Amino acid sequence: MNTPRIVIEGCSVATVDAAGTEHESGYVIVEGHRIVAVGGGPAPEDVGKETWRFDGRGCLATPGLVNCHHHLYQWATRGLAQQATLFEWLVELYPVWAHVDEEIERAAARAGLATLVRSGCSTSMDHHYVFPRGVGDLLAAEVEAAREIGLRFHPTRGSMDLGHSHGGLPPDEVVEDRDEILAASEEAIERFHDPSPNSMLRIALAPCSPFSVVPVLLAKEGEIARRRGVRLHTHLAETEDEEEFCLQQYGVRPVEYLEDLGWLGDDVWLAHCIHLDEREVRRFGETGTGVAHCPSSNARLGAGIAPVAALVGAGAPVGLGVDGAASNEAGELGMEMRKALLFARLRGGPAALTARQALEAATIHGARCLGWEAEIGSLEPGKLADVALWRIDDLGHAGIADPVAALVLGPPQPVELLLVNGRLIVEGQELRTSDEREIAKGIASASKRLAERVEATP
Ligand SMILES: [Zn+2]
Numbered sequence: 001m002n003t004p005r006i007v008i009e010g011c012s013v014a015t016v017d018a019a020g021t022e023h024e025s026g027y028v029i030v031e032g033h034r035i036v037a038v039g040g041g042p043a044p045e046d047v048g049k050e051t052w053r054f055d056g057r058g059c060l061a062t063p064g065l066v067n068c069h070h071h072l073y074q075w076a077t078r079g080l081a082q083q084a085t086l087f088e089w090l091v092e093l094y095p096v097w098a099h100v101d102e103e104i105e106r107a108a109a110r111a112g113l114a115t116l117v118r119s120g121c122s123t124s125m126d127h128h129y130v131f132p133r134g135v136g137d138l139l140a141a142e143v144e145a146a147r148e149i150g151l152r153f154h155p156t157r158g159s160m161d162l163g164h165s166h167g168g169l170p171p172d173e174v175v176e177d178r179d180e181i182l183a184a185s186e187e188a189i190e191r192f193h194d195p196s197p198n199s200m201l202r203i204a205l206a207p208c209s210p211f212s213v214v215p216v217l218l219a220k221e222g223e224i225a226r227r228r229g230v231r232l233h234t235h236l237a238e239t240e241d242e243e244e245f246c247l248q249q250y251g252v253r254p255v256e257y258l259e260d261l262g263w264l265g266d267d268v269w270l271a272h273c274i275h276l277d278e279r280e281v282r283r284f285g286e287t288g289t290g291v292a293h294c295p296s297s298n299a300r301l302g303a304g305i306a307p308v309a310a311l312v313g314a315g316a317p318v319g320l321g322v323d324g325a326a327s328n329e330a331g332e333l334g335m336e337m338r339k340a341l342l343f344a345r346l347r348g349g350p351a352a353l354t355a356r357q358a359l360e361a362a363t364i365h366g367a368r369c370l371g372w373e374a375e376i377g378s379l380e381p382g383k384l385a386d387v388a389l390w391r392i393d394d395l396g397h398a399g400i401a402d403p404v405a406a407l408v409l410g411p412p413q414p415v416e417l418l419l420v421n422g423r424l425i426v427e428g429q430e431l432r433t434s435d436e437r438e439i440a441k442g443i444a445s446a447s448k449r450l451a452e453r454v455e456a457t458p
Helices: 072-077 086-097 102-118 138-149 178-192 215-228 240-250 254-260 278-287 295-300 308-314 334-348 355-362 364-369 403-409 436-455
Strands: 005-014 022-031 034-040 051-055 059-063 065-067 121-128 152-159 204-207 231-236 268-272 290-293 318-320 387-391 417-420 423-427
Touching: 005 034, 005 387, 005 403, 059 403, 065 318, 065 364, 072 086, 072 102, 072 121, 072 138, 072 436, 086 240, 086 436, 102 121, 102 138, 102 423, 102 436, 121 138, 121 417, 138 152, 138 178, 152 178, 178 204, 178 215, 204 215, 215 231, 231 254, 240 254, 254 278, 278 308, 290 308, 290 364, 295 334, 308 318, 308 334, 308 355, 318 334, 318 355, 318 364, 334 355, 334 403, 355 364, 355 403
Parallel strands: 005 051, 005 059, 065 121, 121 152, 152 204, 204 231, 231 268, 268 290, 290 318
Antiparallel strands: 005 022, 022 034, 059 387, 387 417, 417 423
């Protein structure tokens, strides 16, 4: 391949490999889509290769961060239902989301993804589950946005089929017909899923939550996913209201409900998982079921603090998620590392989670949740070139001798440099693939248009 070699040198390096290798001063070398060398000391001189060198002095190199839970379309409905519980918030927002169309989806996805890459995120999932009729191709719109911004993408074909008239939480007008959902799930895999080793896009299937889908949909989506070799995702154990719903409707707690449907396993990752008892935490570890921990969103909705330290101790992969921007208006993944650490300590004391464990959650464990750990999540030769470089010599971080502590405990900041698949996405803390100001204008007008449309509806 005739691509220039990229050498980032003179920086601290936290590889997040299995041995936890770190270099006080070292280098990362990238060729084409892959990392070819990582080490301490000065970078080896190359012979006869066109090289782009980046002076990383005053910076820390880490793997690009992995976002395990999001609803990009919600970028168009930020700042609403500000004091609501999850169920109150959903009941207020479902009718607004019923008016999302392709143009609003595109504007929201561009804004959400641009924000993510600026916060050091190189791979993101998206959980899209609202598909109003006749409003265009929402999944394609977000896929196009991800291609434009340039990050690795793992969107899910989400769904809801349990409307209010049948005992579900969402109003009937935002749920879909079950057979249509199943056909759309197969179609999404057919159109977009790329299982190849250099893949920039994989699909997963993601019925929305126990209170918005029927058990048979979960079971059938599980069958499709396993037949097609894609992963499964949903929300679980987010609130006590959900627990009560499952006990009333199905006579079991949320985890048992999912397990009975074949939904625990190492090809499944679940968002939130706050209200778990000890036995349930153990089951996550035993089955290798992943957890997308979303501390900001959980705090915004007052949902509780997930037992992250216990889950990590049990051996379950715990990644981080920003969650939808309607319940975490910031939408930046970098700051979730800091919150994960602080919240784990509020629950379990000052030794509950270390700065390095928080970084692992944001990188290699996130990659495990998405089934991508052989290719991303650590800085190692042979892995795909998703690299984040963080400034630690600025006012907010200078003087903290431990670079990982500076990154995780210090103030959240935009990433200095971000490579995804060997491509330069952010440089000098600025997006290089698109125009941030134009994206901001686009989301402002899309949000306004959506609000006007809702207001005009009787
Ligand atoms: Zn969510």
